[in-house]
Structure formats: structure tokens, C-alpha cells
Amino acid sequence: MSSAVEALFTQALGLPAPWVVKKVELDTAKKRIDFQVASEAKRLDCPACAAKNQGIHDRVERSWRHLNFFEFEAWLHAEVPRVDCGTCGKTTTEEVPWARPGSGFTLLFEALAISLCRDLPVSQAAELLGVRDKRLWRQIEHYVTQARALDTMEDVTVVGVDETSVHRGHTYITVVHDLKAQRLLFATPGKDHSTLQAFKDDLVAHQGDPAKIQHVCMDMSGAFRKGVSQALPAADISYDRYHVVALANVAMDEVRREEMREQPAAVKAALGDTDRAVLKGVMWGMRKNPGSWTKTQVDAMHWRQHSTLKSARAWRLKQALRDVYAQAVHQNEAAVATELLRRWTSWAMRSRLGPFKRLALTLREHFDGVVRGMLDGRNNAYVEAMNGLLQQAKRAARGYRNVQTFIAIAYLRMSKLKHLPESPFTPAKPYGLGRTVHYCT
Numbered sequence: 001m002s003s004a005v006e007a008l009f010t011q012a013l014g015l016p017a018p019w020v021v022k023k024v025e026l027d028t029a030k031k032r033i034d035f036q037v038a039s040e041a042k043r044l045d046c047p048a049c050a051a052k053n054q055g056i057h058d059r060v061e062r063s064w065r066h067l068n069f070f071e072f073e074a075w076l077h078a079e080v081p082r083v084d085c086g087t088c089g090k091t092t093t094e095e096v097p098w099a100r101p102g103s104g105f106t107l108l109f110e111a112l113a114i115s116l117c118r119d120l121p122v123s124q125a126a127e128l129l130g131v132r133d134k135r136l137w138r139q140i141e142h143y144v145t146q147a148r149a150l151d152t153m154e155d156v157t158v159v160g161v162d163e164t165s166v167h168r169g170h171t172y173i174t175v176v177h178d179l180k181a182q183r184l185l186f187a188t189p190g191k192d193h194s195t196l197q198a199f200k201d202d203l204v205a206h207q208g209d210p211a212k213i214q215h216v217c218m219d220m221s222g223a224f225r226k227g228v229s230q231a232l233p234a235a236d237i238s239y240d241r242y243h244v245v246a247l248a249n250v251a252m253d254e255v256r257r258e259e260m261r262e263q264p265a266a267v268k269a270a271l272g273d274t275d276r277a278v279l280k281g282v283m284w285g286m287r288k289n290p291g292s293w294t295k296t297q298v299d300a301m302h303w304r305q306h307s308t309l310k311s312a313r314a315w316r317l318k319q320a321l322r323d324v325y326a327q328a329v330h331q332n333e334a335a336v337a338t339e340l341l342r343r344w345t346s347w348a349m350r351s352r353l354g355p356f357k358r359l360a361l362t363l364r365e366h367f368d369g370v371v372r373g374m375l376d377g378r379n380n381a382y383v384e385a386m387n388g389l390l391q392q393a394k395r396a397a398r399g400y401r402n403v404q405t406f407i408a409i410a411y412l413r414m415s416k417l418k419h420l421p422e423s424p425f426t427p428a429k430p431y432g433l434g435r436t437v438h439y440c441t
């Protein structure tokens with residue numbers, strides 16, 4: 001190839017001096033393009049101690065996968081100089097400007113990989129890029145660790161604490177969200193009270209102040225309560241709608257299952273000539289809001305609202321609890337919320353439905369926190385939004401190797417980290433290796 005072509009590619013790749021493209025090899029059968037790149041420097045500064053103008057000991061051959069050129073898989077190869085330093089006496093390999101030390105990918109390739117993993121399941125991104133997903137997971141962990149190290153939590157005042165199961169429910173992790181900024185602050189394996197202490201340490205390490213945390217939204221687990229009282233003593237606790245309504249759903253399911261087991265004939269009679277599939281649809285309808293019912297569910301639910309079945313009463317109680325929340329948020333007065341909750345718990349206590357009696361007792365035990373949660377419309381919405389994002393992250397992470405890699409992808413997608421590499425294809429950004437990409441060693 002002519003030297004004009006090499007000069008063109010030196011420019012297209014954005015190679016900074018003294019690096020130039022020496023040779024370009026295009027293999028149309030293998031759909032591959034190989035760039036042989038070289039440094040024309042005769043003497044270099046020592047990478048270890050920065051002493052000026054040191055001699056070059058030898059050069060070592062290295063390769064990096066780069067962004068594709070159209071459908072051609074692109075590779076960079078270079079003989080990287082090793083500097084012999086007369087000042088510190090060490091022989092040190094020069095750092096190349098297009099890759100971080102030890103990586104087999106150019107920075108731009110990694111930046112593209114990271115930005116793809118923010119939107120696509122990792123396995124799918126790996127397939128698109130033609131790399132093994134294990135290597136992508138390693139990149140994600142590297143860039144997330146680096147971006148979190150530069151992250152600050154100084155403005156955090158309201159947090160949501162939640163637990164979630166990963167690996168088909170075999171492992172639990174605790175997540176802490178900033179409910180104002182709507183981002184994931186912290187995730188750690190486990191769901192006991194020590195996870196809150198771990199959060200506090202992480203908060204402090206990121207310029208946050210535990211004394212500034214005024215409010216914590218969470219479920220009613222004793223472990224979190226203990227953890228909050230120890231690690232965040234200044235915070236008011238509120239129990240959010242999401243977790244309270246989830247408890248009501250659990251209670252309703254319990255009533256329904258028990259009734260099906262003990263009085264299958266009564267259920268069948270009430271439903272008429274109903275097959276299993278319709279029955280199943282009805283059961284699911286009970287968990288949803290009337291607004292999202294299908295036509296069949298509307299028809300089938302009609303009887304349920306007026307029936308004397310236990311499961312019908314359970315459903316009405318659950319719906320009433322939803323209404324209690326809607327009214328409390330609408331009126332936004334502590335006295336009103338207190339009265340609404342008091343009325344609901346007495347109704348549940350008189351319901352002769354064991355699971356709802358137990359729920360009423362639980363709500364009474366945590367009464368103040370539940371009332372605070374009822375008035376907290378905005379935070380309730382955020383808790384649900386963050387939960388939705390967490391489920392998406394789980395789907396994106398399908399096939400992940402361990403809990404730490406899952407936590408890394410959750411941070412990548414949910415933490416709004418400011419120091420991640422940006423996509424090389426953002427408009428108005430030049431396409432070249434010389435572009436500044438965040439990385440550290």
C-alpha cells in the first residue's frame with residue numbers, strides 16, 4: 001500500500017505522534033482489517049519516574065481489538081517500546097495512548113462496549129461485538145469501580161432501602177437508593193442489619209454525611225430497622241406503599257389458597273362453569289388494579305366483588321388498603337391518614353381472615369412509620385420506579401457469573417455515574433484514538 005493510505009489511516013484512527021500506521025492489511029475473505037502501528041520515537045521519557053530522554057531497550061509486540069470499520073473486524077498491532085532508564089534503573093513498557101494497561105481492547109472499543117451494556121443485555125452486547133461476555137463483565141467491573149471511586153454522595157438526604165433476590169432467589173442483596181436523585185447508591189450481598197453499616201461506610205467514603213440522612217423508606221423487616229437505628233440515627237423511618245401493599249397481596253393469596261384447599265366446591269359454585277385457565281386469570285386479576293383488567297377479568301371479578309367467599313372479602317380488603325393510600329396522598333394530612341389507617345386495621349381485625357388480622361397487627365405495631373409512608377406520595381413513586389429498574393437490570397444480567405458482577409451492572413445502569421466512558425458514536429465527538437477517554441491504572 002502507498003504511504004498516502006497509511007497516512008490517511010493514521011489520521012482516521014486519530015493516532016497521536018509519534019505513533020503512525022505503518023501497514024494496513026485488508027482480508028476481505030475473513031472480513032478483517034489489521035493495522036500495524038509503530039512509534040517513531042528514538043528516545044522516550046521514563047514511564048516509571050518521568051526522567052527525560054531515556055534510551056529504548058527493545059520493543060514488544062502487542063495487539064488490541066478496535067472498533068469495526070464497517071463490517072470489518074479491526075485490530076491494532078504495535079511493537080511497544082520498553083524504556084531503559086538511567087535514573088531509576090528500571091526497564092518499563094511505555095503506555096500506549098489508545099488502551100489502558102493490560103487490556104486487549106482499545107479505549108474506544110471499551111467505551112462502545114460499556115455504552116452498549118447500558119442498554120442491552122450483556123450477552124447480547126457480547127454477541128454484537130463478537131467477544132466473550134466474560135470479557136465484557138470484566139470491563140464493566142473495571143469502569144464501574146473507577147466511576148464509583150469518583151462519585152460523590154454529599155447531597156443525599158432521603159434514601160430507600162430494599163432487599164432483592166438474585167440467582168433465582170438463592171442469594172439476597174440489599175440496595176440503597178437516593179430517592180431524590182433517583183439513583184442507586186449502594187448494593188451489597190446480604191439482608192441483615194450490617195448492610196446498613198456497610199452503606200454508612202460507603203456513604204462516608206463518598207463525601208456523604210450520615211447525619212444529613214433525614215428519611216429512610218423501607219419494608220418492615222426488623223433487620224433494616226435495627227440497621228437504620230444504628231447507622232443512621234437521625235433518620236425518620238417510613239414504610240412505603242409498595243411494601244405494605246405487597247404484604248396485603250401476600251395475605252390475599254394466603255386466604256385464596258386456603259379457601260381453594262378447604263372449600264373447592266364453594267369456589268366452583270361461585271364461579272359457575274369455569275375452567276382452570278379462566279380461574280387462573282381471575283386470580284391474577286385480583287392482584288391487579290381494576291383499571292388494568294381484561295374483559296374476561298372484569299366479568300369474572302363482578303361476582304367476586306359481591307360474593308361471600310373469603311377470597312372476595314380478602315380482595316375487598318386489599319383494594320380498600322390501596323384506596324386508603326390514594327386518599328391519604330390526595331388529602332395529605334397526618335390526621336386524615338391516621339384515621340384512615342385506624343379504620344382499615346379495625347376492619348381487618350374484625351374480618352375473620354387470619355392473614356389480614358396478622359397484617360393489621362403488623363401495621364399497628366409500625367403505625368407511625370406506616371402513616372409517614374402514606375403521606376409520602378413522591379417517595380412511594382420513586383421506590384416503585386427504582387424497583388422496576390432493578391428488575392430490568394436483572395434481565396440484562398442474565399447469565400452473570402456472581403453477585404458482584406450483578407451489582408456492577410446495577411451500578412452501571414442505575415447509578416447515573418458521571419465518570420463512565422461515553423459512547424464513541426455520540427454526535428459531535430471526533431472518531432479517533434486520540435480522544436480523551438477516562439481511564440486509570
Ligand SMILES: [Zn+2]
Pocket residue numbers: 046047048049050051085086087088089090
Ligand atoms: Zn526511570
